[in-house]
Amino acid sequence: MKSFIGGVFILSAYLLTSIAQAHHSFRGVFDFSKHTTLRGTVVKFDLLNPHARVFMEVVNENGETEQWVVEAPGKLSLARRGWTDDMFGDREVITATGNPSSTGKMAIWLEDLVLNDGTKFIDPLVSDDEAIEAERRDRAQRAAEQSNN
């Protein structure tokens, strides 16, 4: 896989442990320690079960067009968060960030996706993580207060 400075940005590995990483069943398929950002044109969208796929054309630093796939949870999860079959305009330019394939294929596992108008969709598991961490902080605070009383 090439490293691009144009349409594709390969980010260095995060040391931060992601809760979403623990959820996924695809540890052998995607590298959840790395993050790749793609900016390109949506050419096809399959909002299906068990997995959804966004097909993108991305122009690399050499001006060559590459075909990438953004893999995502299935319609079961995404429809609950507002994803629809017609959410992308005709050849809409989007930005998608995700975990790259472990096998070098031009595919990422969705972390977040930003439409042309700025609307952002986050991997449902990641957005859940934020709510759960807030709950944990509340519970920890209550436990500490009870312990002090």
Place this chain on the structure above:
Amino acid sequence: MHRGLITITLLVCAQLPIPGMAQNVPDLSGMWSDPPPRAEDAFCHVGCTIEGRNYLTQILDDPANIDRPYAELREEAEQKQLTEIIPSHLTPVALESFPMNRSAAPLSTACDPWGFTRQVLAPHAFEITQHEDRVSFYYSEWTARRTIFLDGRKPPADFESSLLGFSVGHYEGDTLVVETIGINANSSNAGFAHSDQLSVTERYTRVDDRGGTGNRLEVEAILQDPVTFQKPLHMGRAWTWAPSEEIYPYESCIVPSD
């Protein structure tokens, strides 16, 4: 007088049983789906051991852990489940293949319908329909269907084991109790594989949750298998009442990144 008659009629009707439904059974019918994001429910998203869930509750509410993020506590509970709780239930034979290497034999990445334990504890929408003589389960994952017979029947003489087995059930107070046998050997989401001697008791109970009465459904599945377990393993998960959710078909399954 007229108004009084209407009132009496309504009161009488309210006492009549719903056609096709026995009296005094809990109303579990309708669409259920994932609960709101919560610590224990997320831990049990695809099923967990009851012991593991209780351990997570214990460390979440321990003041000593006030500065530890959820990811760390969850990982500790997962390790407890993986290295102590589940192995303590397994036979020596089952321990030989535990835990399964998920990278070498990915479970969700294969486009095969799920086996019993994964299906019963599957996430997302799950529809229950109750009848007089049976209960129907319709799962969004793999659009799998199960029938739980309430009429006391036995498996047919020519019954062969299957992915989801043969299920009978009855009500115990507010709980639907389902007994299943004849399940094909398969793997679980918890790192162990079971034999075709697996038998499972599922207990479904509708309970109150934050913000609603009776809007939460819980299951405890008790797994027994002389080949796999030296003592019953208790697993569980929960759903939330979700009348607006739909079940979508499974189409064009492709292994991610293939």
